[in-house]
Amino acid sequence: MSDDEADPELLALLRQHLQGKPPINNDPETGVLESAEYVYNNSIDVALDMRASKAAATAIYSQMQQKAYSPATWSEHDLHPKAEGGPDTVAFIFTMDLLNFCFWSELSEEKRFAIEYRGKRWTGYWSLVAALQRALDEVYLKFRRLIIFIFYIKGIPITDPHFWQNEDEFTLNVLRNVFRSCTDEEIPLLKERLDCLREAGNVLYDKYKCHPVNLIAAADGSAARLVNLLARDFSCFRDEHGFDGRKKPIRLLKRAQILVADLWACFEGEDFGDFWDIDKITMFADYRVPQMLNSMGCLLYSPPLDSAIRSKKNIPSGSNWELQLRACSIWCVELIRREILTEHPEAEINAILIDFFLYDTIKEMELNGQDKILHHRTRSIWY
Numbered sequence: 001m002s003d004d005e006a007d008p009e010l011l012a013l014l015r016q017h018l019q020g021k022p023p024i025n026n027d028p029e030t031g032v033l034e035s036a037e038y039v040y041n042n043s044i045d046v047a048l049d050m051r052a053s054k055a056a057a058t059a060i061y062s063q064m065q066q067k068a069y070s071p072a073t074w075s076e077h078d079l080h081p082k083a084e085g086g087p088d089t090v091a092f093i094f095t096m097d098l099l100n101f102c103f104w105s106e107l108s109e110e111k112r113f114a115i116e117y118r119g120k121r122w123t124g125y126w127s128l129v130a131a132l133q134r135a136l137d138e139v140y141l142k143f144r145r146l147i148i149f150i151f152y153i154k155g156i157p158i159t160d161p162h163f164w165q166n167e168d169e170f171t172l173n174v175l176r177n178v179f180r181s182c183t184d185e186e187i188p189l190l191k192e193r194l195d196c197l198r199e200a201g202n203v204l205y206d207k208y209k210c211h212p213v214n215l216i217a218a219a220d221g222s223a224a225r226l227v228n229l230l231a232r233d234f235s236c237f238r239d240e241h242g243f244d245g246r247k248k249p250i251r252l253l254k255r256a257q258i259l260v261a262d263l264w265a266c267f268e269g270e271d272f273g274d275f276w277d278i279d280k281i282t283m284f285a286d287y288r289v290p291q292m293l294n295s296m297g298c299l300l301y302s303p304p305l306d307s308a309i310r311s312k313k314n315i316p317s318g319s320n321w322e323l324q325l326r327a328c329s330i331w332c333v334e335l336i337r338r339e340i341l342t343e344h345p346e347a348e349i350n351a352i353l354i355d356f357f358l359y360d361t362i363k364e365m366e367l368n369g370q371d372k373i374l375h376h377r378t379r380s381i382w383y
C-alpha cells in the first residue's frame with residue numbers, strides 16, 4: 001500500500017469514533033448467534049425448511065406492519081411496568097426476567113397454577129408479572145392504610161435486592177405467599193426461584209451498589225456487553241451448555257437477552273433502554289417460539305423427536321434434543337430476519353420484535369384453542 005493511502009481499518013475506526021460509537025475492535029459479541037449456527041449445522045433431529053421460512057418472513061412482516069409492531073407494543077400490555085417508573089421499573093424488569101422461566105403445567109387450564117389479580121386469572125408468563133405487581137400493590141395499599149392507622153404494616157419489597165439477601169425476613173414461605181395460586185397447584189421450581197433471587201441480591205450488593213441500574217451503566221450503552229456481564233457475574237443467567245463434545249460451550253443466554261430486550265422495549269430505546277447494538281440480540285430460546293415455528297412449517301422434527309413432543313415426554317435440560325430445538329429456533333428467526341430485511345431494507349425490524357410477535361401470536365392461538373401443535377416440555381431455570 002502506498003504511503004498516501006489511508007489504512008481501511010484506521011478509517012473504519014475513525015468513522016466509528018466520529019459516530020460516537022466505541023471503536024470496532026471493542027465491539028462485544030455475545031456468541032449466541034455463532035453457537036446457534038454451530039448447533040444448526042450439526043443437528044440431525046431438527047431441520048429448517050427454507051421455503052416455509054421464506055413464506056413465514058413474508059407473512060410475519062405483513063402482519064407486523066398491520067399491527068404496527070414496535071417497541072411501544074411492549075408497554076401496551078396492561079401488566080407491564082411503564083417507563084415513567086425509571087429505576088423502579090428497571091428493578092421490576094430485572095426481577096421479572098430473573099424469574100421468567102418454566103410456567104408450563106401438566107394440569108388442565110382450570111387446575112393449573114394461576115394468579116388472581118385485578119379481577120382476572122393469569123397463567124404462564126403473565127402469572128409472574130401479575131404476582132409481582134400484586135406484591136407491590138399490597139405494599140402500596142398498606143402504606144395508604146398507614147395514613148389512617150398508627151401501626152406500621154410491612155408489605156413485601158419483592159423487587160429490592162436488599163430484601164432478597166435477608167435470609168431471616170425473605171424465606172421460602174414469603175416467596176410462596178408472593179406466588180400464592182388461586183388453584184391447588186404451586187408455581188413450578190419455587191425453591192429455584194428463591195435461589196436466583198438470593199444469588200442476584202448478593203451479586204448486586206457486592207458489585208453493583210445493590211441496584212440493577214448500575215449494571216446497565218457498567219455496560220456503557222452496549223446490549224451485548226450487558227448480556228455478557230449478566231452471564232459472567234450471575235450463574236443464574238449463565239444459560240450455557242455442552243454440545244457434541246465441542247470445547248466452547250453453546251451460549252443461548254435466553255433470560256439475559258430478554259432482560260436487555262425488555263429494557264429496550266419498555267424505555268423505547270431511550271434512557272435505561274438505550275443500546276447502540278440492540279440488533280445483536282437474538283430470538284429468546286424458550287418453549288413457545290419453537291412451537292410457533294413448527295406450526296408454520298419452518299422447524300421440522302425427526303420422527304423420534306416429534307413423537308416425544310406429541311406424547312408430552314419430558315426432554316431433559318441440556319440434552320442434545322433440547323439444544324437442537326432451542327438453537328435451531330434462534331437460527332430460524334435469524335434467517336427470517338435476514339429475509340425480511342433483504343425484501344424490505346427500510347424495515348425497522350430486529351430479532352426481538354419478530355420474537356415478541358411470534359410469542360404473542362402463539363398465545364393468541366392458544367386462547368382461540370388453535371395451538372394443536374404441542375410445545376416441548378423441559379423443566380429448567382433457563383426459560
Ligand SMILES: Nc1nc2c(c(CN[C@H]3C=C[C@H](O)[C@@H]3O)cn2[C@@H]2O[C@H](COP(=O)(O)O)[C@@H](O)[C@H]2O)c(=O)[nH]1
Nearest residue numbers: 100101102103104124125284286287288289356359383
Ligand atoms: N421467546 C419468548 N419467550 C417468552 C416471551 C415472553 C413474554 N414476553 C412479553 C414481552 C413482550 C412480548 O410482546 C410478550 O408480551 C415470555 N416468554 C417465555 O415463554 C414461556 C412462557 O410461556 P407461557 O407459559 O405460555 O406464558 C417462558 O419460557 C417465558 O420465559 C417472549 O416475548 N418471547
